Amino acid sequence: MTMHETIERPLPLRDRLFASERLMEETGCYDGITDLTLRKLDPLKFETLHTKLRATCVSAREMARRISASPGVREVGEMVVALYTPEGDAVALSNGIMVHVHTMSRFIKWMIREGYEENPGIAPGDIFANNDAFIGTVQVPDVMDVVPIFHEGELVGWAGAVCHELESGGITPGGDVCLAQERFTEGLFVCAEKIGANDEIRRDYVIRCERNLRMPIYWVLDEKAKVAACLEIREGVKEIIREVGIDYWMRVMKEFIEEGRRGQLARTRQLTVPGIYRGHTFYGHVTEGKQGFQPLGPMDWLYNIPIEMEITRDGRMVMDFEGTQPWGYHSMNCTPAGMDGGMFVTLTQHMNFEGLVNDGAWMATELKLPHGTWTNPDNEMVATATSWALLLPAYGVFQRLLSRGFLARGYVEEAFVGQVNSPMIEMGGTSQYGGPFGMAHFECAAAGSGALAIKDGLDTAYVGWNPESDMGNIEIWEQNMPMVYIGRSILPDSGGAGKYRGGCAFISTWLVNKTDHLRLVTSEHSSRVFDNAGMCGGYPAPSCQKHRAVREPNLAERIEKRLPLAHEVGTDPARSDFEKLLEGEHDTVEGPYITRPHKHGDIFSHSYNGGGGFGDVLERDPVKTAIDVENGHLTEAAAREVFGIVVTPGAEPGTFVADLKATAALRKEMRARRLARAVPVTDWIAAERARVSRRRFAPEVRQMYAAAMRLSDRFRGEFTGFWGLDHGFDMLEGDKA
Amino acid sequence: MTSYSQETIRDLMAGTLPWPQTRRIMSAYKDEDRFWKALAVLQDRVAWADPILLPISEHLFIAQTAGGRVTKCECGHEFGDYRQNWKLAAAVLVRDNDALLREIYPTSDLPDPEWMELREFLCPSCGVIHEVEACAPGYPVLHEFQPDLEGFYADWLGRPLPAEG
Numbered sequence: 001m002t003m004h005e006t007i008e009r010p011l012p013l014r015d016r017l018f019a020s021e022r023l024m025e026e027t028g029c030y031d032g033i034t035d036l037t038l039r040k041l042d043p044l045k046f047e048t049l050h051t052k053l054r055a056t057c058v059s060a061r062e063m064a065r066r067i068s069a070s071p072g073v074r075e076v077g078e079m080v081v082a083l084y085t086p087e088g089d090a091v092a093l094s095n096g097i098m099v100h101v102h103t104m105s106r107f108i109k110w111m112i113r114e115g116y117e118e119n120p121g122i123a124p125g126d127i128f129a130n131n132d133a134f135i136g137t138v139q140v141p142d143v144m145d146v147v148p149i150f151h152e153g154e155l156v157g158w159a160g161a162v163c164h165e166l167e168s169g170g171i172t173p174g175g176d177v178c179l180a181q182e183r184f185t186e187g188l189f190v191c192a193e194k195i196g197a198n199d200e201i202r203r204d205y206v207i208r209c210e211r212n213l214r215m216p217i218y219w220v221l222d223e224k225a226k227v228a229a230c231l232e233i234r235e236g237v238k239e240i241i242r243e244v245g246i247d248y249w250m251r252v253m254k255e256f257i258e259e260g261r262r263g264q265l266a267r268t269r270q271l272t273v274p275g276i277y278r279g280h281t282f283y284g285h286v287t288e289g290k291q292g293f294q295p296l297g298p299m300d301w302l303y304n305i306p307i308e309m310e311i312t313r314d315g316r317m318v319m320d321f322e323g324t325q326p327w328g329y330h331s332m333n334c335t336p337a338g339m340d341g342g343m344f345v346t347l348t349q350h351m352n353f354e355g356l357v358n359d360g361a362w363m364a365t366e367l368k369l370p371h372g373t374w375t376n377p378d379n380e381m382v383a384t385a386t387s388w389a390l391l392l393p394a395y396g397v398f399q400r401l402l403s404r405g406f407l408a409r410g411y412v413e414e415a416f417v418g419q420v421n422s423p424m425i426e427m428g429g430t431s432q433y434g435g436p437f438g439m440a441h442f443e444c445a446a447a448g449s450g451a452l453a454i455k456d457g458l459d460t461a462y463v464g465w466n467p468e469s470d471m472g473n474i475e476i477w478e479q480n481m482p483m484v485y486i487g488r489s490i491l492p493d494s495g496g497a498g499k500y501r502g503g504c505a506f507i508s509t510w511l512v513n514k515t516d517h518l519r520l521v522t523s524e525h526s527s528r529v530f531d532n533a534g535m536c537g538g539y540p541a542p543s544c545q546k547h548r549a550v551r552e553p554n555l556a557e558r559i560e561k562r563l564p565l566a567h568e569v570g571t572d573p574a575r576s577d578f579e580k581l582l583e584g585e586h587d588t589v590e591g592p593y594i595t596r597p598h599k600h601g602d603i604f605s606h607s608y609n610g611g612g613g614f615g616d617v618l619e620r621d622p623v624k625t626a627i628d629v630e631n632g633h634l635t636e637a638a639a640r641e642v643f644g645i646v647v648t649p650g651a652e653p654g655t656f657v658a659d660l661k662a663t664a665a666l667r668k669e670m671r672a673r674r675l676a677r678a679v680p681v682t683d684w685i686a687a688e689r690a691r692v693s694r695r696r697f698a699p700e701v702r703q704m705y706a707a708a709m710r711l712s713d714r715f716r717g718e719f720t721g722f723w724g725l726d727h728g729f730d731m732l733e734g735d736k737a
Numbered sequence: 738m739t740s741y742s743q744e745t746i747r748d749l750m751a752g753t754l755p756w757p758q759t760r761r762i763m764s765a766y767k768d769e770d771r772f773w774k775a776l777a778v779l780q781d782r783v784a785w786a787d788p789i790l791l792p793i794s795e796h797l798f799i800a801q802t803a804g805g806r807v808t809k810c811e812c813g814h815e816f817g818d819y820r821q822n823w824k825l826a827a828a829v830l831v832r833d834n835d836a837l838l839r840e841i842y843p844t845s846d847l848p849d850p851e852w853m854e855l856r857e858f859l860c861p862s863c864g865v866i867h868e869v870e871a872c873a874p875g876y877p878v879l880h881e882f883q884p885d886l887e888g889f890y891a892d893w894l895g896r897p898l899p900a901e902g
Contacts, residue, residue: 269893270767273791275884282873284852302852302873313888354766404882408791410775412750413763453795454752454759493844499795500752527846529853530871536795537866539855542845571844615795616866637843671864678828678859681878685825692875698851701873722877 010154013112013122017087030089030363033258038251049244050256050356053092053236057081060232061094061161067225070166070218071480075472076442078164081229083237084108084146086155090359091253097142097466098348099341100162102362104144106136106337108158111192120194124150127196127227129205131168132189133384138338140186140385141165141175141440143219145195145226149234151241156249159233161226166439167215170385171292173428173438178523178592179292180383181329187385188212188219195223199231214428214438260352260360265315267351268364271414272405274313279397280306283390284528284700285330286590293594296329302529302700303332303374304708305394306715309401319343319398320368323708323715327377331523334387339367339375342395349467350402350414372711389524392421392464393531396612399450399464400535407453407536417450417457417502417612419464420532423525423544423591425606432482432514439480446471448495448503448610451538456624457495457503457611459633471506482518483510483604487567490631491545491607493638498538498613499620504633505608507545507568511555512602520604522547525591538613545569545607547593548576553584553603569605571635578603617643618667622658629656644670692723694735706731739768746774747781772894785813788899791889793882796860797823797867801899806886812863822880824868828861833874 011019023032039046061081065073072078080096088108093101107130116122130136131143146160168187170177180186188209195205201223209223210216241249288299306323327333340362347361369376374390399418406414422445428438446469449462462469474485487509495502512518530540548569558565558581570577579586582603589595598604625645628634636656639645646662649655695702709716709731720729741749741762748754749762768774779789779798787800787809796811799819808816808823816823832838833854838847841855856870856878870879890898 270769273884274888274893275882275886278879278881280872280876280879282853282871284849304873304876313885313892353764404793407795408793408882408884410746410750410771410792411767412775413759454749454754455756493842497841528849529873530848530855533871534869537857537868539841539869540871542842543848543853545846573844573846618865635844641843642841674830674857674859674866675828675861675864678830678857678861678864680861681825681827681829681858684829684831685878688875697873697875698849701852701875704873705875719877723875 013086013117013155014115017109017112020087030258030261030360031254033254036255036259038248038255039259046252046255049240049252050092052240053083056233056236057083057092057094060229061096063232064161064225064229067221067228068163069221070163071472071476072166072440072442073163073222073225075476076445076470077466077468078442079162081161081233083233084158084160085253085257086157088112088158089257091256092358095468097162097164099138099345099465100142100144102344102359103136103138103142103337103341104146104160104162105359106340107144107192108146108160110135114192122148122155123197124148125198126194127201128192129190129195129223130192132191133335133337133387134380135192136337138334138341138384138391139176139387140170140189141168143190143222145223145230147227147230147234149237151238151246156241156246157237157253159230161229163222163226165222166218166442167213167428169213172426172521172594173214173519174424174426174440174521175385176388176424176426176440176523177385178331178521179594180331180385181294181296182383183381186383196227199227201227214436218439256356257358257360260356260358261363262360263355264347264351264361264364268311268315268317271351271409271411272311272402273408274311277309277311277401277404278307279401280304281393281397281531281533282529283393283526283531285332285526286528287592290592290594298700298703300700301328302704303390304704305390305397307394307397307401309398311405316364316366318366318368321373321375322368322370323712323718324370324373324375325704325707326372326711327374327379327382331383331385332387332389333374333377333382333384334391335384336367336369336376338384338387338391339369342391343367343398345465346395346398350399350416370711386523388465389421389526392419395464396420396450396532400533403453403535412453415453417535417538417614419450419462420447420541420609420611421524421526422447422463422505422608423522423606425520425522427481427518427520429517429519429597430482430515441477441481443471443477443508444608445469447608448505448541450532450611451496451498451500451502451614453536453614454500456500459490459504460506462503462611482513482515484513485509486511486565486603489568490633491610492571492632492635494542494607494610495633496532496534496539496541496611496613497617497638497642498534499615499617500538500613501620502541502611502613505610507605507607509568509603509605512598512600512604514600516599518598520593520598522591522593522606527590532609532612534612535614537616539617540612541610544591544609547589547591548578548605549587549589549598550578550582550603551585551587551598552601553582555582555601555603569607618671620645622660622663626656626658630654640666689723693725695731696736702731739766740770741768741774743774743777746771747778750775750778783811790898791884791886793884794867796865799884799886801901805901810860810863810865812860812865814860814862819886820883822878824858824878827858827867830857830859831855832857
């Protein structure tokens, strides 16, 4: 057999893509690669080449980050670089926002399917860009660039790069445009557009960016950074082809992917247990009374996100979102590209820690995304600007489902309660330098993680979308926005309680600085419901905390009199430190925060989210808890009331010690109280059934059930079956509270 | 092939293995005999003799008993056939108002109990919380895990399940 007998060259790209898909269907193997010939022939050469490709991607990304002007890319690393086959399947990738490795794959395939080879043509030196989620990205600010790689006139691959832009020119500043209720207010769209030729970005494209963005310097320099990364990869691949020959190259790319696919199946069989896994999460969105939101649909709503995952005996993972909510006139819809991306980035963190990481892993999985739901809208005009709001909680569920499998298999060190949303703050208006500006503040990329099955979660050091979590330096953010920090501190009790607590989040407090027009907007903010969970008895982390703002506080006066200032909200939910110490107009607001502009001297605080807990709280180590109190991760009140741990001040000021005797007594009492208050589940179901049958729920809850039942007969069957109701039960008509 | 002593696995599972060693285990190739070692550690931990077939939560196992394969708490309490949802045989404490939620979140803003409740499913004998559900009121109780026990043993582990009875 010759090396690439499977597909004769050079076929038109579209034919190559269709042939590749047909071969996968016929053989069950990627591109019909049933035998890893090259790997067998010389495994060392094979592995070394993949490592080299990965190193090329990593190095291209690092180089590109230094071209960017955006603190999101430079500081936080909101970028990824990858290499693709001619058909658009990822062969190797860098670190960074790996969610986009597969979304770029969709972008390339979309252009091939749409006949881009004929018009607008695909030639050496061309540059294509996209940020349309229905073509292949997650949200508007995720702008991707790809360049074709040619060898002697034949397309032999693609190089691609994505940066998350801090400003995308939408109806509100930033990129996660929470006010967008349809596509038309999300910002500047680039829909699979040829934006350059001969390795140069077109001047007219740059002009369009400059005239449609609040802060074009970020976007435009990021374009240059991405193109530089792509060219770096392209030249690296050409060098490799010179070294190994074109026949080897064309075959080895495919073998890398097939090996990735086989590796994923093998790891699933190694690390988990076959069977059905189920989980759910929720998201609450509140816009009633908030200026700017159009009444196109329900103003306040509740989304349920149930997931059923099957791990088959051959190691395939099938994730099914049946029973979830329809798309809506809000910014949180997601496209299949985004859903794929979520799956890809989660797998790379949890299972692809060895072997070849590429699109092969994704091919060993299947997503069932019911048409018409937020996961797969049947209307391409919907907004997806804040799709992370639903995507992240959904993949947090996936992490817990996987972790159940790891736990059952004995690999406790891999079990991880998972990720959560961490609300985003964005801003725009007039900068401290006097000109227009707009940006997303990306310190949210350092939330608390869920707990592990053997230790506490990471404090201020994890987000699901970028495993290299980083909050960036205060000074860099202060350079880029008209606000200065007067506080950035650990948020006590922000991790979910458990034997192992979730990681804590942090809170920032800013003083608006040298501007008379600062618009602050927040998104991905679920304050009405928990959008995360604990595991094995652990509790969810707190829901999103409200925003606290003070307009025209008497800060200058207090500074002059050398009186204490408020640097954070504090631990009294009834009255914040701001209210205790500052005069002025106090606002306590559920997100999304959207209100009239702020000006110099105002104060604004924003909290990020912690992760869920693992295990029963009454099993938490008292000594570790004393250290937590000492370090500000837990309050004494939480230690005592939630964990049943008594800590007392130590001999040294600021230290705490656990009182083991008092703790044992308190825990005994708490366990007894727990048992005394609990009721048999059967009794509770009998009582609850009466409430369900009379529909005694808040309107948003009734609406949620009605929508889920309308879209899914299976959900209807499960709901009515569980509560013993008629299959045709109508949640909206009949008795109510 | 990577392999660790049963003592190492015991300490790892107890969360007492020193972090550098834990970190090395996380970074190394996985030990293929882990399942059997983990099972042995768990079997040593429980005070009863029924063979554990599969752990499904921190203190919850599928065990082979004289009465069949059942879901069983570490304390010995049995929740019935493992194919049924064990939660239906548990006790539950539902936190569906501010006062009850405040007990768990003493210093934070609370969710709206009209939209969300916590359900603590606990063992009616020892009182350990096995799982906490966070969901909208009225949501059916979740059956979290239905392992394909036969397939797992026969196809993946290469050992048939011990015969019942």
